[in-house]
Amino acid sequence: MKSLEKIQKTFKVFKTLSKVAMIMSFVWAGIAMAGALCAVTWKNGGTVVGPGMETWQFFSQTADLNQMLAVMISDTVFALTDGILFLCAFLYFKAEQVEGTPFTLNGAGRIKRLGIQIIVIPLVAVIISSVIYGCFDVKNPENWGNGAYVVLGIAMILASQIFRYGAELEKNRMERN
Numbered sequence: 001m002k003s004l005e006k007i008q009k010t011f012k013v014f015k016t017l018s019k020v021a022m023i024m025s026f027v028w029a030g031i032a033m034a035g036a037l038c039a040v041t042w043k044n045g046g047t048v049v050g051p052g053m054e055t056w057q058f059f060s061q062t063a064d065l066n067q068m069l070a071v072m073i074s075d076t077v078f079a080l081t082d083g084i085l086f087l088c089a090f091l092y093f094k095a096e097q098v099e100g101t102p103f104t105l106n107g108a109g110r111i112k113r114l115g116i117q118i119i120v121i122p123l124v125a126v127i128i129s130s131v132i133y134g135c136f137d138v139k140n141p142e143n144w145g146n147g148a149y150v151v152l153g154i155a156m157i158l159a160s161q162i163f164r165y166g167a168e169l170e171k172n173r174m175e176r177n
Helices: 003-043 053-062 065-099 105-135 147-176
Strands: none
Touching: 003 065, 065 105, 105 147
């Protein structure tokens, strides 16, 4: 099997995985938003049907309702931004499959844009979530870190330079022939 065929099969797998992850992220966002809506209903004196009222009573004794709302809305934001990133990755893999190789100038531009999005979008999510926590007067979790996204984004930007170089080599080879 040629190297390009292996790359194409690998990218096809990643395309499928990114689509599944995107769907799961949007489902996660829906569930988190439903949880926030249930919390609002519960706070306003409505009843919320759950797996067992013991669970709700235990939760109400151990956690603050504002904290629950902040966490649920914040989780919705993180899930939506993750879903958007997976959508961007899916679109990149889809376009790469159509082009037949990652070594194109368009592909290099798309992967560079994806690298920038991987750095910026999670940062925006952290900022929005901090505002949400501030609005509910709840302390932010201390484990919010964006380092992995920054490293991955930089790696994608570097990969775009490699893909651009490969596209230029291919173009030069075609011009010589």
